[in-house]
Amino acid sequence: MFRLKENKILSSVKNSKAGDVLRNLRDKYISAPKAETVSMTFYDTPNSRDQKLQTYIVAGAARGGTTAICSVVRDLGIFMGDNLGHNLEDSEFHQGPLKLPKVIENRNNRFDVWGWKRPDSPRILGKVIDDLRNPRLILVTRDPVAVGLSLTKRNDRTKEAALAASMASLQKNLEVMHDLKIPSLVISYEKAVLSSKVAVQEIASFLCLDVSESKIHTISKFIKPGRYRSAQAK
Template identity: 25%
Template sequence: MNSEMLINKGVEVFIPASTMKCRTIVVVGVARGGTSIVSGALHALGLPMGEKCYPPVFEDLRLSLAFEGRSDEHFSEVIAKYNEANPSWGWKRPSTLKRLDFISARLRNPHFIFVFRDIFSVANRNSISMKSDINDGLQDALNSYRLMIDFLQKTESPVMLVSSDKIVRHKNEFVEKLIDFAGVEASGLQRKKALNFISPDPQEYLDKTRITKSRGDVNVDLLKTGLLRGWARGVHHVNPVVVDVEVNGKKIASTEASIYREDLDQPSVHPTGECGYEIDLKTLGVTPTDIINVRVQDDVNPLNSKPIQYQDLERWLTIKEWYNQKQT
């Protein structure tokens, strides 16, 4: 018995690709359901995925914003420009699954790739990355998959079905079927690039797509006085964030980063400048030889690049001592 034939490798061409060379490949699935694996693999294989398509999510912002009515350009205008520039191209955006009939009627020779993942994995990923409720996530994923299946049962367009959980374990079969379905002429180097891209836990994607991702700074020089001062904000939003202070591995204080500072009121930092924070660690009994970490609440990485400790200080400097030290 050839047991290889019994293995579920997570990819099936449900409706065969057309014989036309010009194709529009539409990657459809729920948010955090594995669509970035497929769109990233298509990008690696040389298929144009839009003018504003960037890793690690590989969603073209130009076409997506026009589709969602958040651009000065019309959806049909962008499609026409992409058709003129490329015989075949692709697009991925989770919001497409709610308007598949609309999209199907406007794209040139649409070929759909439906990406599936078990609903708990989807809900749990959204809980980890977006701090969303798992119960709500399970229901949202189920409703979204119903929309996909409803469209699948009536469409006559070519369709490929993909399990994002399976294809990471059966990369070669997936990439070869993807090349054939998309109609791309991939080189050996592009094939290798696509295979290397496919990963079960892509670190860049996990890091950049979480709502808890933050950035900021700790004034480690001023901290020699025992005064903790810096700034912090969320990468994906401008709402005030809470900063936690950890000393010797234990959280001892929290404060909201919402103090206005003129030096922070600039586009590269914060639109309002209201993201500063300040805590006097002396009043909390912290000493210079303690190990200090500062992080935005729920972030996995601290704002300081390495643990802060002043082993050469027997006590905190006074402001006057600190100032005089800076002048020497």
């Protein structure tokens, strides 16, 4: 008799508003997996974040996901260059180091906060660091094997040479970050693809921006493997 009443009570709860509440609580706190962080931050301080004038540099290995991450930075409102190509690289930043100070001076005069994307930026960063206002590095990492495979498809390299180049690039970028000790966000491209909303949230945080949940959701939909289309291109 007691078991019958218990079953009736459970049945009524399942079909009631209370049942909906219980299911929502279950989905929110039990069923839903916790979002995993996709990045690591180095050398960032409250003082470095509290600066009106800032410059962001998106870098990483060639074929390593820098365009996708740069697209997020741009969609979040940071000026990343004029007349950008499909890879979101500004041709003015492919000039020699001797010409870059003038380019940087021009951008500093136009914008309080701006940036550029060039995968091998760490190679020239030390030569222009004194021209930059509060530089902040976004270093994109990707599985070296994936980068190596991509390089073999697009360049005339052996697998061994492509893998070696991929690993050497990552090592060099980390060394530059360590030597310069500028605020840096090291972000995993693979994890960003799997947890795109978390990626946008963590990038926005590093950019010192307060972004709405709806905007984060919109931008996150455009982080797709092999796709460089940004939310601005809708």
